[in-house]
Amino acid sequence: MLRRGTFEAARGRTLVRDALERARSLLAIHEVAPLPDDVDRHLDDVVAAHRRLARRDGTA
Numbered sequence: 001m002l003r004r005g006t007f008e009a010a011r012g013r014t015l016v017r018d019a020l021e022r023a024r025s026l027l028a029i030h031e032v033a034p035l036p037d038d039v040d041r042h043l044d045d046v047v048a049a050h051r052r053l054a055r056r057d058g059t060a
Helices: 004-010 015-029 037-057
Strands: none
Touching: none
16 A cells, blocks of 8 residues: 655655666675686686687688
8 A cells, every 4th residue: 555655755756767776776786706617617618619710710
């Protein structure tokens, strides 16, 4: 149920604006955990293989 106090506290802000502010706040404080070493090495291997193929094919 809506209460007048809740509505008045919003001071005319829209739900979209509130959601955007909340999303920006969460993104500002979020810290990404590092990948495990084996995953990081695998990704490095995938990128290196792609670069080798791109150089061989002349697309790099």
